[in-house]
Amino acid sequence: MSLPLSRPMLRSARAKPWRVPWTLVVFLLLLPLPWIGSRYDTFLATQIVIDALFAVSLNLLLGTTGLVSFGHVAYFGVGAYVCGILMKTYGFSFAIAFPAAGLAAALFSLVFGYFCVRLTKIYFAMLTLAFSQIVWAICFKWDAVTGGDQGIADVPFPNMHWMSAIPGLDGLSENSRFYVLTLTLAAICIAAMAQITRSPFGRMLTAIRDNRERAAFIGLNVRAYELTVFVVAGGFAGFAGALYGIFTRGVFPDYVFWTQSAQVMIMTILGGMNFFWGPPVGALVLDWLNQEITNYTQYWPFVLGTILLVLLFALPGGVLGGLTRGYRAVQRRRSRLRTRDA
Amino acid sequence: MTISLIAAQFLSGLTTAMFLFLIASGLSLVFGVMRVLNFAHGSFYMIGAYMAWQVVTWVQPTGGAFWIAALAAGVSVAIFGGIIERLLLRHLYGVDELYQLLFTYALVLILGDAAKFTWGTDQLSVHRPPVLDGSFQWLGTTVPYYNLFIILLGPAIAIAGGLILSRSSAGRLLRAAAYDREMVGALGANVGALYTGMFVVSSFLAGLAGALITPIESVVPGMDVQIIVDAFIVVVIGGLGSFWGTFWGAMIYGQTLSFGILAFPQFSVFAVFALMAVVLIVRPWGLMGRPIR
Secondary structure (H helix, E strand, O other): OOOOOOHHHHHHHHHOOOOOOHHHHHHHHHOOHHHHOOHHHHHHHHHHHHHHHHHHHHHHHHHHHOOOOOOOHHHHHHHHHHHHHHHHOOOOOHHHHHHHHHHHHHHHHHHHHHHHOOOOHHHHHHHHHHHHHHHHHHHHHOHHHHOHHHOEEOOOOOOOHHHHHOOOOOOOOHHHHHHHHHHHHHHHHHHHHHHHHHOHHHHHHHHHHHOHHHHHHOOOOHHHHHHHHHHHHHHHHHHHHHHHHHHOOEEOHHHHOHHHHHHHHHHHHHHOOOOOOHHHHHHHHHHHHHHHHHOOOOOHHHHHHHHHHHHHHHOOOHHHHHHHHHHHHHHHHHHHHHHHHO | OOHHHHHHHHHHHHHHHHHHHHHHHHHHHHHHHHOOOOOOHHHHHHHHHHHHHHHHHHOOOOOOHHHHHHHHHHHHHHHHHHHHHHHOHHHHOOOOHHHHHHHHHHHHHHHHHHHHHHHOOOOEOOOOOHHHOOEEEEOOEEEEHHHHHHHHHHHHHHHHHHHHHHHOHHHHHHHHHHHOHHHHHHOOOOHHHHHHHHHHHHHHHHHHHHHHHOOOOOEOOOHHHHHHHHHHHHHHHHOOOOHHHHHHHHHHHHHHHHHHHHHOHHHHHHHHHHHHHHHHHHOOOOOOOOOOO
C-alpha cells in the first residue's frame, strides 16, 4: 500500500514546521462555557459538539473521499443503542459502554461497507440508505432488546464523580460535567480525524475523490481504501451516537430514520464539505438556528428546506466556502489598489 | 395455512403492489431519463392524497365526487411538478448528483410542512366511491370491490405505459434519452421539453396514486417519507429506470411483505429491506435494469 508520493508533495507536507493545533484552540475556547454561559448555553453547546463530531465523521466520506453516504445515521444509531443498552439494561459503566459503542458501529460499517464499496455514485447512496433502513427496522421492531417504538428511556448519566478530584471542576453541575466530558471526547475524536485526513492515507482518499479511475490506475486498491474510511467514519459516528443517547437521556428509533442522514448531510454541506472545519460550522449554525426558530414556529423543516434551497442555488461551497471566496475577493481588490497606488 | 388465508394474503399483497407500482413507476422513469433520484416523489403522492380529500370535501354531494377528486389531484400535482421542474430543477442538471438529491430533499421538507400548515395534522379519510362499495367472496376470503379495481387498474396502466414507451414516437425518444441523452439532444430532439413532460407525467402518477389510496389508508403527515423509501426499494429491486422492472419489483415487494407477515410477524419490514440489499449486492442495477456507467 505504500505508494511513493511525488517528492514535491511530500516536501510541502513536511515543510511547515509548525501547524496551528486548531482542535486544541477550539477546545480551550469552548471549555470555559459552563462558567461564563447560562445553563441553556451549555445545553445547546453540548448538542452542537456532538453534532459536530457526527458531521465531521460524515465528511470523512463526503468531502474527503467523495462517497455520498445516505445512511450514515445507521452507525450513529448503532452507537447510541449499544451504549444505551449496555448502560441502562446491563448497568455497565460509561468507560466500557462508550468504546463498545464505537466498536459496534465500526463492526456494522465493516459488514455493510463491504457491500457498499462495490457500488458507485447513486447506487452507493441507495445501498447505504437501504442498510440504514434495515437498522431502523431492527430498532423499531425488536422490542425485547431495543424497546421497539418506545425506545430506551432514562439512559443514566455516566459516573462523573472523578471530576471532583480535578480542581476547578468540583463545583460544576451534572449537566456541565457532561458537557466537559463530551467536549473532551469529541475533541480527541476530531483531532484524530484531522490527523487521518492529513496523513498519507487521507491524501490517498482525496486522490480517490478527485479521480477514482486514475487512483486505481496508479495501483491503489480503491475499494480497500474506501472500506477502511467507511469503517473509521462509522466508528466515530458511533461515538457521537453514544454521547447523544446520554445527552437526550434516551434512545429512540427516530434517531435512525433516514431523514436524519439527510439532516447531518445538510449540516456538512452548509458548513462547507471542502473544509475540515466546515461540518462543525454547519452544526453550529444549524443547531443554533433550530433553537432560535423553534421558539417562534413549529415549522422548522420548512425553514431548513428554504435554507437548503438558498445554499444549493446561491452558496454551493457552504458558509466557509462563501467566506473564503469573499476574503479572496477583498484581498484581490486590495492588491489591485496597491498596484494602482504604486 | 388455509387456502382462504393464502388467498387473502395474496390479494392484499397484490393491492399493495399495484399502489407501489403507480408510485414507483414515475420515480423510475424520471431516474431512467433524467438521472435524478427524486426524494420529493413521496411528497407529490402526499399532496395528491390531500388534494383528493380537499376536492371531495368541496364537491361532496356530486355523484362522481371521488372520480373528480382523483383526476383533479393527479392534474394539480402534475402542474405543480411541471412548475418545479421548469423553475428550479432545470438549473441543477449537470451539477453533482449530491446537489440534486439535496434539492429534492429540500422539497420534501418544504412540502411536508406546507401540507401540515394547510391541512393540519389530523388523520383525514375519504369514503370509497359508491359504485365500488361492497365486496364479494373469493376462495373463502372477502374482497372489497375497490381493491379489485386497484388490482385491475395497475396492470392496465402498466400495459398502457408499456405500449406508449415501446410504440409511440415520444416513447421512443424517452427510451433513446435513457440510453444517451446527449446524443438525443445532438440529434435535434427537444430534450428540455422531454424532461418537463417526463416530470409532469411522473408527478401525475404520484398524485393519482395518492388520491386512489385515500379510501384505503388515512391521509396523515409523514406518509411522504414513509412511502418514498418503499418506492425506492421497489425501483431498486426492479432496476432503476426500467418500467417493467418496476412492475415486477412492486409485485415481489407486495408479496414479500404480505407473506412475510405470516412467516415472521415482527420482521416483515425487515424482510423487504433484506430483499433489497440482496438484490443490490448481487445485481446492483436491479432484476430488469441494465448497468449504468
